Amino acid sequence: xxxxxxxxxxxxxxxxxxxxxxxxxxxxxxxxxxxxxxxxxxxxxxxxxxxxxxxxxxxxxxxxxxxxxxxxxxxxxxxxxxxxxxxxxxxxxxxxxxxxxxxxxxxxxxxxxxxxxxxxxxxxxxxxxxxxxxxxxxxxxxxxxxxxxxxxxxxxxxxxx
Amino acid sequence: xxxxxxxxxxxxxxxxxxxxxxxxxxxxxxxxxxxxxxxxxxxxxxxxxxxxxxxxxxxxxxxxxxxxxxxxxxxxxxxxxxxxxxxxxxxxxxxxxxxxxxxxxxxxxxxxxxxxxxxxxxxxxxxxxxxxxxxxxxxxxxxxxxxxxxxxxxxxxxxxxxxxxxxxxxxxxxxxxxxxxxxxxxxxxxxxxxxxxxxxxxxxxxxxxxxxxxxxxxxxxxxxxxxxxxxxxxxxxxxxxxxxxxxxxxxxxxxxxxxxxxxxxxxxxxxxxxxxxxxxxxxxxxxxxxxxxxxxxxxxxxxxxxxxxxxxxxxxxxxxxxxxxxxxxxxxxxxxxxxxxxxxxxxxxxxxxxxxxxxxxxxxxxxxxxxxxxxxxxxxxxxxxxxxxxxxxxxxxxxxxxxxxxxxxxxxxxxxxxxxxxxxxxxxxxxxxxxxxxxxxxxxxxxxxxxxxxxxxxxxxxxxxxxx
Numbered sequence: 359x360x361x362x363x364x365x366x367x368x369x370x371x372x373x374x375x376x377x378x379x380x381x382x383x384x385x386x387x388x389x390x391x392x393x394x395x396x397x398x399x400x401x402x403x404x405x406x407x408x409x410x411x412x413x414x415x416x417x418x419x420x421x422x423x424x425x426x427x428x429x430x431x432x433x434x435x436x437x438x439x440x441x442x443x444x445x446x447x448x449x450x451x452x453x454x455x456x457x458x459x460x461x462x463x464x465x466x467x468x469x470x471x472x473x474x475x476x477x478x479x480x481x482x483x484x485x486x487x488x489x490x491x492x493x494x495x496x497x498x499x500x501x502x503x504x505x506x507x508x509x510x511x512x513x514x515x516x517x518x519x
Numbered sequence: 520x521x522x523x524x525x526x527x528x529x530x531x532x533x534x535x536x537x538x539x540x541x542x543x544x545x546x547x548x549x550x551x552x553x554x555x556x557x558x559x560x561x562x563x564x565x566x567x568x569x570x571x572x573x574x575x576x577x578x579x580x581x582x583x584x585x586x587x588x589x590x591x592x593x594x595x596x597x598x599x600x601x602x603x604x605x606x607x608x609x610x611x612x613x614x615x616x617x618x619x620x621x622x623x624x625x626x627x628x629x630x631x632x633x634x635x636x637x638x639x640x641x642x643x644x645x646x647x648x649x650x651x652x653x654x655x656x657x658x659x660x661x662x663x664x665x666x667x668x669x670x671x672x673x674x675x676x677x678x679x680x681x682x683x684x685x686x687x688x689x690x691x692x693x694x695x696x697x698x699x700x701x702x703x704x705x706x707x708x709x710x711x712x713x714x715x716x717x718x719x720x721x722x723x724x725x726x727x728x729x730x731x732x733x734x735x736x737x738x739x740x741x742x743x744x745x746x747x748x749x750x751x752x753x754x755x756x757x758x759x760x761x762x763x764x765x766x767x768x769x770x771x772x773x774x775x776x777x778x779x780x781x782x783x784x785x786x787x788x789x790x791x792x793x794x795x796x797x798x799x800x801x802x803x804x805x806x807x808x809x810x811x812x813x814x815x816x817x818x819x820x821x822x823x824x825x826x827x828x829x830x831x832x833x834x835x836x837x838x839x840x841x842x843x844x845x846x847x848x849x850x851x852x853x854x855x856x857x858x859x860x861x862x863x864x865x866x867x868x869x870x871x872x873x874x875x876x877x878x879x880x881x882x883x884x885x886x887x888x889x890x891x892x893x894x895x896x897x898x899x900x901x902x903x904x905x906x907x908x909x910x911x912x913x914x915x916x917x918x919x920x921x922x923x924x925x926x927x928x929x930x931x932x933x934x935x936x937x938x939x940x941x942x943x944x945x946x947x948x949x950x951x952x953x954x955x956x957x958x959x960x961x962x963x964x965x966x967x968x969x970x971x972x973x974x975x976x977x978x979x980x981x982x983x984x985x986x987x
Contacts, residue, residue: 450699451819465821
């Protein structure tokens with residue numbers, strides 16, 4: 359009488375092999391579909407490096423909205439630059455700058471942010487996102503590819519000409 | 520060959536077509552009528568005979584059937600709307616204007632589609648409530664409860680994706696706010712939102728993504744699950760049998776009389792469907808679907824509101840950190856609804872509205888407490904509670920999330936304990952109590968969000984609402 363154990367384990371091995379290749383095929387198929395659906399960005403639009411203008415176009419203590427790039431250029435009193443993404447960190451509404459109250463006030467859920475983009479009134483969970491600023495030949499260049507998330511304000515975020 | 524019959528005349532081509540298409544009209548005997556149900560593709564969704572009690576109008580309110588009728592209206596109007604629509608920005612908006620002004624019955628088709636879709640959400644939720652209150656989801660009908668919940672989620676998804684298609688301000692910002700909620704999912708949130716939007720924000724790619732989901736993926740899924748849902752109704756032995764409180768308490772055997780489906784059920788269904796379609800037509804002729812100015816990504820309207828059925832969620836966002844208010848609490852509630860038939864499985868009291876006398880009292884009590892507690896809590900949180908102000912150095916997930924979550928869950932646990940001890944409520948009555956409480960609270964939050972929130976999402980009385 360043959361021992362049943364080896365034949366059982368061979369069957370188990372084949373089952374396991376089938377399961378493995380089946381799972382691999384499922385993962386590959388899902389991967390193909392997800393990759394196919396990945397967003398693509400058009401050149402020169404929001405998402406690329408945008409020339410915001412000359413350094414001298416922005417007086418100290420000013421907030422300028424550049425709607426094409428979806429960002430604000432904030433020039434602090436000491437001449438430093440911040441580029442703030444105009445999208446509210448709460449639920450994505452466009453945050454207008456209120457000149458009289460000197461703060462960003464979101465119309466959707468009344469989050470408020472100061473000049474540096476820090477939350478002064480919730481429900482926003484974190485400060486407004488930043489874009490990378492660089493000064494090239496006297497022009498303010500803003501890289502809108504990746505919004506930089508932050509939890510607090512640090513002087514390293516400010517770029518000086 | 521001797522007794523020859525007189526030669527029958529050859530039937531005309533019209534006669535042959537008529538007899539083929541409608542064999543003999545509706546048979547006059549029960550047997551023939553039952554045969555007719557079995558032989559028909561559409562009618563055989565029904566059994567040949569049904570218990571007289573399940574025909575009671577006041578048991579089911581015809582809600583499941585009405586949902587199916589609305590699906591048909593939506594499919595038909597949806598397909599013809601495709602002929603006048605381009606899923607591109609800004610052409611989509613111009614197409615809607617054209618549809619409203621220059622296409623024969625264009626506005627009627629859009630209104631019908633819009634109002635049917637909104638009614639479908641209400642009807643689907645009422646259907647779910649009816650099944651819950653009568654305990655009809657208990658074994659053996661658990662699977663159909665799950666399928667129904669899946670369909671409800673798909674109906675919401677269908678409505679939400681359709682909301683963007685007119686490409687007006689209403690659509691743009693409702694979808695911006697709605698999809699931002701997804702980005703709070705831990706780990707995959709940002710990636711998933713980007714995938715759904717087809718970019719960093721709502722734009723032309725989003726319109727195309729939503730269009731393909733709205734016209735193909737979601738309807739196909741709903742059609743598949745709907746067929747399965749119908750089939751399961753029959754496999755589970757038809758509808759649950761309605762019982763009165765007295766019958767349920769005495770435990771007496773209920774004698775069922777079975778009636779043939781034709782004409783008893785079919786006739787009712789037909790009249791019900793025709794009446795609703797007529798009502799929808801009149802409503803669609805009188806009330807136009809909303810359309811605002813063209814989408815403008817630089818200008819968020821004040822207030823920017825989500826679609827009305829998500830206003831309860833948006834109201835939660837005013838009181839909780841989004842991870843708690845829009846993901847954790849709704850996720851747990853939805854999970855709880857899915858699991859209901861697996862812990863409320865007592866086969867007793869199926870078919871009895873509110874389960875028992877104590878059940879009726881507890882339902883009223885739960886609704887009453889929620890009716891007072893929810894507005895009180897909204898007002899308290901709006902004007903007095905300021906967790907982030909009191910605990911400025913704490914992360915807002917704790918100060919604005921976990922602390923208020925505890926503040927509302929602890930009273931709920933105490934309430935449940937009180938009901939269990941003071942009323943000797945058993946599992947099925949406690950489930951009814953908690954569910955009624957949560958549902959009433961959600962409805963009140965939804966009403967608050969729709970009617971009492973004005974500019975800056977501040978609280979206003981509806982008749983004092985400032986207009987811009």
